Amino acid sequence: MDHEPISMASRLPDDALSSPSPSPSPSPPPQPPVASTSTAHPEPGPARTITLTSVSPVDPNKRRDFSYRYYAPSSSALDSATRSFLDLPESYFQPLPSEIQHAHASSVKRREDLVDRPLLTQKLRDQHQRDHDRDKARRWPHTRIRIRWPDRTLLEGVLPSTDKVVHLYEFVRIALRPDARDVPFVLYQTPPRTEYRRGAPHLKGKSLIDLDFTPSSAFYIKFEGPDTPLVDALNDHKRAPPLVDELLGALAELPAPPTFDPRDGEATDxxxxxxxxxxxxxxxxxxxxxxxxxxxxxxxxxxxxxxxxxxxxxxxxxxxxxxx
Incomplete structure (x- = not known):
């Protein structure tokens, strides 16, 4: 009884002449090219500020400069420092008598303000709110914005607190590559997930300070649209964000936050x-x-x-x- 020879799909080097080669599988149909950068981050260098200019499509004379900084994901050294900071002794959480007195006095004052404060008309309430907003704008004239990309890198910029959401979207759009600028995207915060869509009626006319984004806020970004290879690549956490080459080349190490560890025994100054x-x-x-x-x-x-x-x-x- 004759047996047909078995073709091995994967062979060892010694089997190269022992059996015929398998028939080649049909090649997959070609996919449209997707513009994307390498998944590996370049070595972070010193922090550099990149300035990009936005030109109005209606009036070319209207221009505005946006300043950016691009940061790599937080390093393991910062993560280990955070973990060590969370490992605090039980005595750290025992309040001092002065802290208990301050908390009690604050609670009593808050209750008295709610119960004994005089009734205000709508006009007076609006006046107090305007005074509060004016004081807040005087204290924080600028707002620091950070955009978190799927690969955990950060795009940072400083905008005037009087800017609107439309300026925030323009800040992100100018930083994108030309092939990604026409892809719609949404900025949101979480948790809970709160979307701030461009052109939303409830956001019309509200500034960053009105939306409580001042003095600093962080946003996530998601590209929307039909399921195409381009949109999937833009939202892929394994790919670098679709930023212009100037920003990708200005990747810097994320600065370490100030330490408040009570066990830090040395003063810096x-x-x-x-x-x-x-x-x-x-x-x-x-x-x-x-x-x-x-x-x-x-x-x-x-x-x-x-x-x-x-x-x-x-x-x-x-x-x-x-x-x-």
Whole structure:
């Protein structure tokens, strides 16, 4: 009984002459080319500010410059620093007497403001709101915006707080490659997912400060449209974002946030001495003495003047200090 030879789909080097080669499989139909950059991020360099100009399609004389910075995803060093910061001792979460007093006073004041405040007319409420917005605009004239891309990179820019949502969309559109500028996209925040669509009626006429985006806000981006290879590539987290080459070449390391770790014993400058757990050049004997004095202050005066506590009346100078 004759047997047909078996064709091996994958063979070892020694099997090269032992069996015939398999018939080649039909090649897949060609796909339309998708413009995208490499998935690997280049080595981050020093932070650089890139300026791009937006030209009005109606009036070419109307131009506006936008400044950008492009940051790589947060490094593992920052993540490990965050994890170590979260590993705090139980004593860190025990409030001081001064903190309890402050929380109680704030709660009482908030309740009194809600119960005892006079009734206001609509005109007075609007006036108070305008005053509040004016003070907020004076305090934060600019808003820092960050766009988070699917590959976790960040596009950062600073816009005037009086800008509208349409300016925010133009800020993103100018940074895109020419082939991606005509693809519709939406900016949103999460959680909860809140979309800020360009041209939405409830956003018309509202500035960044009116939408509480000031002093800083972060947004996610999603490209929309029919299911095409281009849209899928733009939303692919394994691909680099569709930014212009100037921005992709300006990739920088994300700056580390300021540390508030109470275990950080060294002060960075003279102004910060004494704010951490220790001071520069402090010996063990001096540290134990300082900790003993701090503990005595907390027991007697609720933290002392240096910690926002209240000094007992019997410790004040003056013969009538104990009288109210």
């Amino acid at each position: 003279g102004e910060g001495k004494g704010k951490g757990k220790g001071t520069v050049g402090e010996t063990d004997e001096e540290r134990k003495k300082r900790e003993k004095e701090d503990k005595l202050r907390r027991l007697l005066g609720g933290g002392g003047k240096g910690r926002g506590g209240v000094t007992p009346s019997w410790m004040k100078v003056g013969k009538d200090a104990h009288k109210k």
